[in-house]
Structures are given as structure tokens and as C-alpha cells.
Amino acid sequence: MGNLKNINILLFVLLFATLSCNKGDETLVLDEEYLSVSDISRYCTGSCDVVSDWENRTALVKGYIKGAENDSLMQEFYNKSLFYLEDIRSGLSIEVRITGDRDAIFSKLNTVRKTAMIYVKGVATPVTAYDGDKCTKGMVLSIDNANSVSLEKN
Amino acid sequence: MLLFTPAKGFSQGNSDWSVDIGLTQTYPGFFNLYKGSVDMGTDYRMKLKGNLFAGAGFWVQFLKLNGTQSKTVVYKPKLNLEYRFGVSKSFGIVPSISAGYSFMNLKNNEYGYSSTRSGINISPGLRFVWKTKLRTDFYVYGRYDYIKLAKDEEFTKLDYYRNVNLSSFGIGVIIKQKKYGQPEKY
Numbered sequence: 001m002g003n004l005k006n007i008n009i010l011l012f013v014l015l016f017a018t019l020s021c022n023k024g025d026e027t028l029v030l031d032e033e034y035l036s037v038s039d040i041s042r043y044c045t046g047s048c049d050v051v052s053d054w055e056n057r058t059a060l061v062k063g064y065i066k067g068a069e070n071d072s073l074m075q076e077f078y079n080k081s082l083f084y085l086e087d088i089r090s091g092l093s094i095e096v097r098i099t100g101d102r103d104a105i106f107s108k109l110n111t112v113r114k115t116a117m118i119y120v121k122g123v124a125t126p127v128t129a130y131d132g133d134k135c136t137k138g139m140v141l142s143i144d145n146a147n148s149v150s151l152e153k154n
Numbered sequence: 155m156l157l158f159t160p161a162k163g164f165s166q167g168n169s170d171w172s173v174d175i176g177l178t179q180t181y182p183g184f185f186n187l188y189k190g191s192v193d194m195g196t197d198y199r200m201k202l203k204g205n206l207f208a209g210a211g212f213w214v215q216f217l218k219l220n221g222t223q224s225k226t227v228v229y230k231p232k233l234n235l236e237y238r239f240g241v242s243k244s245f246g247i248v249p250s251i252s253a254g255y256s257f258m259n260l261k262n263n264e265y266g267y268s269s270t271r272s273g274i275n276i277s278p279g280l281r282f283v284w285k286t287k288l289r290t291d292f293y294v295y296g297r298y299d300y301i302k303l304a305k306d307e308e309f310t311k312l313d314y315y316r317n318v319n320l321s322s323f324g325i326g327v328i329i330k331q332k333k334y335g336q337p338e339k340y
Contacts, residue, residue: 026312038184039311064265088262089269090315091187091219115265 030059034119037063037087041094044139048128054139059124061085061141066093068114078106085120085141096120100144108146119150169200169331174295176324178215184315188217188226193297193322197234205238205340211252215299215320223264228320229257230275230299238340244285246340248293252277256301258318273303273316283328285337291328297321 028035028043035043040061046052063085067073077083081102086093098105112118122141129136143149178190197211215228232254239247256275261268279297286292301318303309310316330338 026314028311036310038315042312042314088222088224088265088267089260090184091222091224 028054030054030057030124032060034060034062036089037061037085037094038090038092040124040139041092044124044126046137048135048137052126052137054124055126057124058121059141060119060121061094062117062119063093064088064117065109065112065114068109068112074106074110078102082140083109085118095140096122097125097140097142098144099142101146104146105143105149108149112151116151119152121148121150169198171196171198171329172293172326173329174293174324174326176295176297176322178217178320178322180217181319181321183317183319184310185217185226185318185320188219188224190320190322191216191218193320193324195230197232199234199236205240207234207236207238209234209236215322217320222262224260224262226261227259228299228301229259230254230277231256232275232277236281238283240340244337246283246285248281248283250279250281252279256299258301258303269309271303271306271309273301273318275299275301281326287336289330289332291330291338293326293328294324295326296323 026043028039030040040059044052044054044059064087066084066086067077074083081098083096083098084093085096120141120143122143124139125142126137127140129138173194173196175192175194178193180186180188180190193213193215195211195213197209199207199209202208210231210233213230213232215230217226217228219225232252234250234252236248236250239249241247252275254275254277255272257270257272259268259270277297277299279295281293281295283291283293299318299320299322301320303316303318305316
């Protein structure tokens with residue numbers, strides 16, 4: 001009976017320990033290896049009052065072009081000079097904003113199979129969003145030339 | 155260890171099976187955009203002492219990312235410990251705690267993607283049992299699953315995504331060893 005009591009206590013301590021642990025401060029190196037869309041979209045967030053370590057840094061991101069099979073959607077992306085990179089595992093996506101040679105970049109994107117992963121090197125650019133009174137910061141990945149997009153890891 | 159603690163003699167109410175099915179809910183984290191669908195499973199319990207029971211079970215949980223072909227199936231073998239509180243002759247409340255090791259199979263056929271991740275699972279639960287004179291009792295339940303996925307930088311570099319939180323709410327049936335002619339006493 002004494003052993004049982006000890007095991008019960010141990011189980012409840014274990015439960016509380018796991019439920020109460022927080023994620024703490026994690027650090028990602030953005031330009032060392034290609035990161036998933038999920039990782040970078042989670043990491044590159046913050047308060048509008050604080051300048052975060054990821055802002056305006058070079059970032060390497062891998063993912064799939066969202067809506068690549070949809071020609072009219074790709075045309076809309078072209079018109080808006082952007083496309084979205086998606087993590088098909090989580091469904092999360094980030095905006096890739098084109099600040100330079102749009103024609104060359106989309107020519108390259110149009111050669112990509114829908115199911116092929118692409119690798120993008122860009123700059124993690126902060127953008128702000130207001131939710132009521134609260135201002136939060138997220139990121140878009142800015143690229144300016146076709147060499148920023150590749151089908152293989154560089 | 156609890157599972158193999160022998161109970162002296164198996165008479166009325168010393169062991170039973172249960173089967174349940176419920177709807178799943180996901181929470182912020184890697185599976186935040188998934189819509190939970192079904193959680194179902196079965197477990198076997200036997201009396202340790204008084205109203206304290208221990209056992210083992212196996213559950214399978216299905217998650218779906220809407221609008222895509224991404225699916226995740228969670229396999230959850232667990233060891234359970236529960237205590238049965240009698241509210242009245244016909245009703246009981248049963249809090250439980252389970253621990254196990256879960257396997258999550260992520261799949262997207264459209265992209266030919268398939269991957270299995272695994273990690274420890276801690277799962278508190280609560281059942282409201284309707285005790286009958288028959289061989290079966292019935293219950294509604296709520297269960298929470300916390301899964302800590304093993305570290306794997308190919309999957310994620312963030313600890314945040316290694317914490318998977320799921321819950322399910324549903325109904326179940328307890329199958330007793332035999333018909334005892336009166337509701338089980340606890």
C-alpha cells in the first residue's frame with residue numbers, strides 16, 4: 001500500500017511538471033540552414049514595442065508554393081507581387097513578397113512542380129497587425145531576384 | 155508496474171473492459187489548424203485495492219487538415235490508474251490518470267509525404283458512469299492528452315511544436331465480467 005501511495009504521488013507530480021512547463025526563450029539561427037515555414041512563422045513574431053533579433057535578417061526557408069496548381073491564383077499572386085510558402089504538414093504559410101524582378105521570379109516558379117519543395121533565401125521583414133487595441137508583429141519574407149528561389153538546397 | 159500488481163481473487167467488480175468513442179479537439183501548436191475528428195479506443199482494468207483500479211488501453215485518434223489531404227493518426231497505448239467514486243447507487247465519477255508512449259503518423263498523399271513522430275503521453279481523464287444491473291455500464295467522458303514529442307530537428311527546431319495538446323469528449327460502454335443483478339457498488 002505504501003508503494004502504491006508513492007506511485008500515485010509520483011504520477012501527479014509528473015503530470016503537474018509536464019503541464020506547467022513553458023516553452024521558454026528559444027533561439028533560431030535564420031541563415032544557417034533552411035527552416036520550415038512552421039518554425040520561422042512561429043519564431044518571427046513579437047510585440048510592436050520591441051525590436052526582435054530576427055527583424056531584417058537574412059532567412060532561409062523551405063516549403064511548398066501554396067496554390068501552385070491554380071493558374072488564376074498564381075496570376076493574382078503575380079499581380080500582387082507575392083506568393084505564399086506553405087508547410088504541408090501543419091498547414092501554416094508565410095507570405096513571400098517580391099521587391100525586385102517579378103517576371104524572372106514567376107518564370108522560375110512556373111517551372112516548379114506543384115509537389116516540389118522549394119528553397120527561398122530572403123529577408124525577414126517585420127509587418128504589424130492590429131487586433132483591437134493590441135499591436136503584434138509578424139514577418140514576410142522579402143526577395144528581389146530569381147536566384148533567391150531554388151529547387152535544391154544551396 | 156501497477157498493471158502487474160496482483161489483486162487477490164476476482165469476484166464482482168474486480169475487472170472490466172471498456173470501449174469508447176469521442177470527438178477530438180486540437181489546441182495551439184503544430185496541429186492547431188487541424189480539425190479533430192474521432193478518438194476511439196478500448197481498455198482493460200482490474201482492481202488493485204478498494205476502488206482503485208489499474209489497467210492498460212489503446213486509443214487511436216484521427217486528425218484532418220481541412221481543405222488538404224494532410225491527415226494525422228495518433229496511436230496511444232497507455233497504462234491507466236483510476237479511482238471510482240460512488241455518487242449514488244446508479245451513478246459514479248471516475249477520475250483517471252494514464253501514461254504511455256504515443257506515435258503520430260503524419261501523411262499527405264498528394265505530396266507523397268509520410269512521417270512518424272513519437273513521444274511520451276500523459277493523459278488525465280474523467281468519466282461519469284451510469285451503473286446498471288446489466289452486464290454493461292455506460293459513461294460519458296472527457297480526456298486530455300499531452301504528448302511530448304521526441305526531439306527531432308528535421309521535424310521542428312522549436313520545443314513549442316514538440317508539445318502536442320489534444321482532448322476528446324465522448325461516450326463509452328463498460329463490459330463487466332458477468333451480469334451481477336445489481337449495479338456495481340462504489
